[in-house]
Amino acid sequence: MAATFRGTTPEPPDVRPRLTVLSGPSGVGKSTVVAHMRKAHPEVWLSVSATTRKPRPGEQHGVHYFFVTDDEMDKLIANGELLEWAEFAGNRYGTPRAAVLERLERGEPVLLEIDLQGARQVRETMPEAQLVFLAPPSWEELVRRLTGRGTEPPEVIERRLEAAKIELAAEPEFDVTLVNTSVEDVARELLALMDVV
Numbered sequence: 001m002a003a004t005f006r007g008t009t010p011e012p013p014d015v016r017p018r019l020t021v022l023s024g025p026s027g028v029g030k031s032t033v034v035a036h037m038r039k040a041h042p043e044v045w046l047s048v049s050a051t052t053r054k055p056r057p058g059e060q061h062g063v064h065y066f067f068v069t070d071d072e073m074d075k076l077i078a079n080g081e082l083l084e085w086a087e088f089a090g091n092r093y094g095t096p097r098a099a100v101l102e103r104l105e106r107g108e109p110v111l112l113e114i115d116l117q118g119a120r121q122v123r124e125t126m127p128e129a130q131l132v133f134l135a136p137p138s139w140e141e142l143v144r145r146l147t148g149r150g151t152e153p154p155e156v157i158e159r160r161l162e163a164a165k166i167e168l169a170a171e172p173e174f175d176v177t178l179v180n181t182s183v184e185d186v187a188r189e190l191l192a193l194m195d196v197v
């Protein structure tokens, strides 16, 4: 069994899962793992979310997120344009529905990198989706990663760590848990779970 998995090694599904949701506490390394995976496999399509959060240095509109105003987010929600959405640590985030459905209709693998509340909504609306939880090796390491990233002020880090306690407690709701000790190992396991390699 690969060291990355926690719990039982998942059985190969009867039908290839086309929609995969990657969740886990802020700072655990979701974006890092996905970026590593897509460097070798750019064909893995990652949904670009809409958010009311302000861009971090280097983040580009349409690449990392669609950065929208509160009014624009209100409209996306009211018009049913989001597959799921949630408020997380003071900002709203949502998955544009049309782009995801288009790819799923073509039978292409789709990856969503979203929070626990979003994962729960996807489970309700698209129960065939596979839900993958990315866990930190320890609480101390999670705090180190989130703080060490240097992108949020201390009060936002505190909010994200409060949310992390709730997210970590929800691990049993997920189909699979991968422990992010090694980015390379997790990226490889995730590709296998998505049946890309």
Ligand SMILES: Nc1ncnc2c1ncn2[C@@H]1O[C@H](COP(=O)(O)OP(=O)(O)OP(=O)(O)O)[C@@H](O)[C@H]1O
Residues within 6 Å of the ligand: 024, 025, 026, 027, 028, 029, 030, 031, 032, 033, 145, 146, 148, 149, 180, 181, 182, 183
């Ligand atoms: N396996 C790892 N070992 C050590 N550091 C790591 C590992 N994976 C990620 N990191 C580091 O942890 C920090 C947080 O990673 P990242 O931004 O990818 O987290 P995230 O889960 O996407 O966070 P958020 O949910 O806030 O967007 C980054 O500085 C990254 O370089």
Ligand SMILES: Nc1nc2c(ncn2[C@@H]2O[C@H](COP(=O)(O)O)[C@@H](O)[C@H]2O)c(=O)[nH]1
Residues within 6 Å of the ligand: 024, 025, 026, 030, 049, 050, 053, 084, 085, 086, 088, 093, 094, 095, 113, 114, 115, 116, 117, 118, 119
């Ligand atoms: N429910 C959703 N959560 C999302 C979406 N896009 C990103 N996220 C999650 O938000 C937090 C914070 O992200 P950050 O970029 O501000 O650090 C993190 O857990 C993301 O996975 C979404 O469309 N829906």
